[in-house]
Amino acid sequence: MDYLLIALILIMAIVVVVLIAKSISLHKFKCKHCSNEFNIKWPKIIITEHSGSEYKLVCPFCKIKDWCTEQPKT
Numbered sequence: 001m002d003y004l005l006i007a008l009i010l011i012m013a014i015v016v017v018v019l020i021a022k023s024i025s026l027h028k029f030k031c032k033h034c035s036n037e038f039n040i041k042w043p044k045i046i047i048t049e050h051s052g053s054e055y056k057l058v059c060p061f062c063k064i065k066d067w068c069t070e071q072p073k074t
């Protein structure tokens with residue numbers, strides 16, 4: 001019974017993380033080098049190093065890996 005509860009909590013934690021990542025993936029990220037905005041896939045958000053609204057991403061336009069700013073949803 002205890003194991004079932006732990007498994008349930010773990011599954012719920014994973015679901016929450018995925019939902020947060022999916023909601024962030026609806027936002028665009030702005031590259032500081034070329035000012036282009038781009039979207040990234042949600043699994044990438046989970047594994048990406050970030051600090052507040054800054055995400056360390058490789059820009060698909062200029063291929064530079066640097067901190068990109070999460071843009072507010074329009």
Ligand SMILES: [Zn+2]
Nearest residue numbers: 031034059062
């Ligand atoms: Zn760029």
